[in-house]
Amino acid sequence: MKKSKFLLIVMVFFAMFSCSTDTIETVEESSVLEDQSELVLKEIINLGFSEKDILDMGSYFLVGDDIMFSKTGRPQRTDDNMTPKQRRTTYLVDHNTIGVRIDPSLPSNWKTATRDAMNHWNANSGSSIFLYETDYYWPYNGGFLFNPEIEVMSDSSDPLPSSTIAAAEFPTSDGMPGYRVRINLDFNPCTLTNNLRFYNMIHELGHCLTFAHTNTSFGTHIAGTPTSDSNSVMNGGTACTLSSGLSTGDRTAVDTLYPLGITAPTNVQAYHDGDEELTMTWNAVPGAMSYKIYNNIKETGKTGWYHYRTRTSNSYSRELKRKFRSGYKMMVTAVDANGNESKMTEANYNW
Incomplete structure (x- = not known):
């Protein structure tokens, strides 16, 4: 895919309610669980995506190579008065300490890439985002019932096209991060190195945190970021292109959306x-x-x-x-x- 230089953007995903700036539409819970294919497709197009770039994958639509829209949810409508350049949705993750489950069945090289990518996000000192590995667990003797907020898994249950290395979901209306990252273990357009796996996991986790592709016209320009950034880890169509990770513009975007709220304990x-x-x-x-x-x-x-x-x-x-x-x-x-x-x-x- 040819790279075009546009705005660094933020996007967030769908889910239980559909709303615009002035109107909130309440949806019966039972209807949300039904197949909403036509509505979801229409609203994806209304968000600014071209119909030719939307793939029907059965239980979900795949957009922009690695963005998943469930057919049982509803993407948020944008303000009809917005221009394509300004178009955005409103959902961000409403907390910053986020549990990630890595499926035990994944190959070790993808597990390592995921852990390294999590550490890369955590090392951004100007942001409050912290990703930590966890699993489903009910502690004994008190404690807290815990469910991971992001699951990293293979695409075996919902196969991706052979040209798509991975796909992620986006934050929901309740402030939760995108729930799944699916990895295509049959990806074949290029020979994968560990560095490429690492880069792609940084990219996919970025989707879970609300970031869309930098080199597209969809979404809202984040204040203080450049109007183009060829070094952005969030550029689309770059699965086979090595990256050094978050660019200066990426870091500014993350720091802007998820600033530090309180310092971490020291001398532990x-x-x-x-x-x-x-x-x-x-x-x-x-x-x-x-x-x-x-x-x-x-x-x-x-x-x-x-x-x-x-x-x-x-x-x-x-x-x-x-x-x-x-x-x-x-x-x-x-x-x-x-x-x-x-x-x-x-x-x-x-x-």
């Missing part, structure tokens, strides 16, 4: 009394009303983290027999009065 230290008690301490964060404790879930044989406890002080203790402490890990975040959560900081283990 974990101690064990040598018998049965583990204690974690950290420096108090200005403006923090509470702290969330995350533990790894190694005792279940799964991979990742889950939110285990919330504390108002800058310390946390729990029973942990010495024989179980090997491989046990903890992280902590700060939460302000507005519910903004900081990035995670892992403990330094003193044992």
Whole structure:
């Protein structure tokens, strides 16, 4: 696909309600679950996409090579008074600490690429976005029932065209990120290297966070970003093109939409009394009303983290027999009065 230089844009996905600037249309829950093919197709076209670029894949429409629209949902209508250049939807992810499940059946090279891409997003110091690996889990003895917010999986259940390396969904009207990234393990237009897998996962996770293709005319120009950016990781049609990751313009866009709300805890230290008690301490964060404790879930044989406890002080203790402490890990975040959560900081283990 030929690259054209347009605006860095933000797009967000569909879902349970359809609305415009002045009118909100309420939809019966039962009707949302029905096939809405004609309505979804019409509204995708109204959003500014050409009908020739929309592929009917059975249970979903594929647009722009890697953007998925479910036929059981409704994309949000744009303001009819907007020009194509200004057209945008309104949904962003309403929180910044986001759990990602990586399907265990994926090949190891795609698992590594996904984890590296998550770390790349997390390393952007001007943004509050933090992606962490988790899994379905119901902790014992209190804790929190946890469901991952983004699932990274193969396209086996909904196959993609052989020329599409992966496809993602977009944030929904309830402020949740795009739920799925589907990877095409049969992609064949070029030989995939680990660097290409890494780049493509940065790109797809960007869709889940609300970013559409930089080099298209759909969406709204984000203030402070360039009017064209050939280095953007969010350019479309670049699955076989190496990238160094988020460009300066990309970082400005992310920082603008998801600015830092509260700083992360520092000097996080974990101690064990040598018998049965583990204690974690950290420096108090200005403006923090509470702290969330995350533990790894190694005792279940799964991979990742889950939110285990919330504390108002800058310390946390729990029973942990010495024989179980090997491989046990903890992280902590700060939460302000507005519910903004900081990035995670892992403990330094003193044992």
